[in-house]
Amino acid sequence: MTRKEHAALASRLAVGAVLIYAGSSKAAGPVEEFAYILAAYDVLPKDFLLPAAAFLPWIELLLGWSLILGYQTRLAAAAAGALFAGFLAALASTILRGISLPNCGCFGESLHFTPAQAFFMDLCLLILCGFGFQMGHGPASLDSWSERGL
Amino acid sequence: MIDVAMGTVFARRIAAAALILTLAVLSALTAHKTHKPFSPFAPDFRTQGPADAKVLMVEFSDFECPACRYAEKPLHDLLALYKGHIRFVFKHYPLRMHERARPAAIAAECAGRQGRFWEYHDRLYDRQEEWTNDKAEMMLAGYASDLKLDMDAWQACRRDPALPALLEAELRDGNNAWVGSTPTFFINGKRFVGFQQLRERGTLFVEKELKR
Numbered sequence: 194m195t196r197k198e199h200a201a202l203a204s205r206l207a208v209g210a211v212l213i214y215a216g217s218s219k220a221a222g223p224v225e226e227f228a229y230i231l232a233a234y235d236v237l238p239k240d241f242l243l244p245a246a247a248f249l250p251w252i253e254l255l256l257g258w259s260l261i262l263g264y265q266t267r268l269a270a271a272a273a274g275a276l277f278a279g280f281l282a283a284l285a286s287t288i289l290r291g292i293s294l295p296n297c298g299c300f301g302e303s304l305h306f307t308p309a310q311a312f313f314m315d316l317c318l319l320i321l322c323g324f325g326f327q328m329g330h331g332p333a334s335l336d337s338w339s340e341r342g343l
Numbered sequence: 344m345i346d347v348a349m350g351t352v353f354a355r356r357i358a359a360a361a362l363i364l365t366l367a368v369l370s371a372l373t374a375h376k377t378h379k380p381f382s383p384f385a386p387d388f389r390t391q392g393p394a395d396a397k398v399l400m401v402e403f404s405d406f407e408c409p410a411c412r413y414a415e416k417p418l419h420d421l422l423a424l425y426k427g428h429i430r431f432v433f434k435h436y437p438l439r440m441h442e443r444a445r446p447a448a449i450a451a452e453c454a455g456r457q458g459r460f461w462e463y464h465d466r467l468y469d470r471q472e473e474w475t476n477d478k479a480e481m482m483l484a485g486y487a488s489d490l491k492l493d494m495d496a497w498q499a500c501r502r503d504p505a506l507p508a509l510l511e512a513e514l515r516d517g518n519n520a521w522v523g524s525t526p527t528f529f530i531n532g533k534r535f536v537g538f539q540q541l542r543e544r545g546t547l548f549v550e551k552e553l554k555r
Contacts, residue, residue: 213370221374226523229536239543254367262366264359301523335362339355 194332201328204321205260208273211318212257218301219250230298235290236283252276260325263334267326274322277315284312381520383529385513388455389433391422396430398531398552403434403517405525406448406467407441407475414526414538415468421541425549433464435510436517436525443479446501448510450483453500457492466490 194202219227228246231237237245256276259269280299287294287308297311306314330336383401402418404411422431435452437444447467454463466486467474474482487497500506520529528535528545531552535541 216367217370217374220371222521222523223534223536225534225536225540226521226527229524229540232537232539250371251367254370255363258363258366258370262359262363264363335355335359339352339359 197328198331201325202331202333204325204328205263205266205270208270208318208321208325209257209259209261211314212253212260212273214257215300216250216253216255216257218304219246220254222301227298227301230294230296233292233294233298234283234287235292236286263330263336266330266334266336270322270325274319274326277319277322280315281312281319284308284315288312381516383432383434385432385434386455388458388460390431391461392430393427394430396428397555398425398429398549399432399529400429400531400549401432401434401529403436403513403520403522403525403527405436405438405441405444406451406464407444407471408438408525409471410524410537411526412468412471414541415465417538417542417545418526418528421545421549424546425553428553429549433460434516435513436522436527437510437514438525441475443475445507445510446479447474447483449501449506450487450497452506452509453497453503454487454490454492456500457496459490459492462490463487 224243224247227250228242231242231246232239252272253276256269256273259265260273284297294308296305297308299306299311299314383399400422402414404414422429435448437448451460451463451467454460463486466489470482470486474486484494484498488494517527520527520534524536526537526541528541530545530548533548535545535548
């Protein structure tokens with residue numbers, strides 16, 4: 194593996210670990226709690242809050258494990274990047290509209306980040322997703338294992 | 344030959360997808376194991392309604408939290424609408440970021456020991472902006488005096504070491520129930536976080552529970 198491939202693997206693992214931690218904290222917790230935090234962002238219609246709160250943590254979990262294990266790596270990196278871009282847009286809109294969030298809600302109740310900290314973290318993760326997408330899967334991935342069947 | 348190879352690729356992809364799905368479920372289940380049941384117990388002076396009511400409603404609240412103040416109106420409306428049918432229990436959940444929430448909870452608890460918990464509770468919410476500052480100590484004592492509490496007993500009660508322990512126990516209860524925001528309501532175990540969830544879905548849920 195080249196140095197660049199090592200870096201791509203590290204990026205995948207870092208983004209995947211954050212997504213798994215965020216997703217499991219929220220998927221295990223009460224959906225109403227996360228819906229309450231989503232409501233504070235004021236970007237989703239009321240009727241979508243509970244379904245989004247139930248659905249989003251599982252997306253994070255699936256994307257996280259896909260990135261860690263290198264399954265559909267480019268697709269997972271693109272989807273995770275889109276997710277972080279969405280989070281950044283939501284955070285930016287609250288800052289621009291002067292909405293004060295007590296915490297970003299990124300990790301359920303396990304870790305509290307301020308919106309500014311969350312913005313910086315999401316930006317870093319978006320960049321790592323971009324790098325992961327550009328590099329695709331390396332030899333240490335399920336994609337590579339699947340392709341060896343040919 | 345190519346068909347066999349393609350079949351292998353497909354089978355491996357399916358196996359990989361199944362692995363991802365299994366790991367996702369396992370990680371959520373592992374995190375879920377920290378969820379424990381909570382005790383709905385509180386002293387009698389912090390409860391309202393008949394003990395054998397069909398609906399048990401527990402509120403975890405913080406006197407310094409503005410959202411808890413906003414929840415007072417929909418909560419009172421709900422309790423008035425179903426008077427006699429709901430057992431309501433108030434539990435303290437003073438958030439760490441609210442430095443005056445604990446002294447306020449202890450002050451209310453001591454008012455409760457003199458049978459005036461609810462009056463003190465209402466005053467703390469009604470005048471939240473008045474005491475959530477450097478004047479807290481003076482205002483808390485002022486409210487006790489306004490309610491004609493026995494001030495010596497009230498001050499002695501505030502020094503009772505059992506009260507911080509009681510708050511810790513209620514915080515543990517809240518943590519066991521994964522309370523992260525205040526106010527959080529449990530109506531027959533069903534969670535409603537914040538006054539909007541209570542206002543929009545609480546009444547319907549109580550109605551449904553009463554018809555069961």
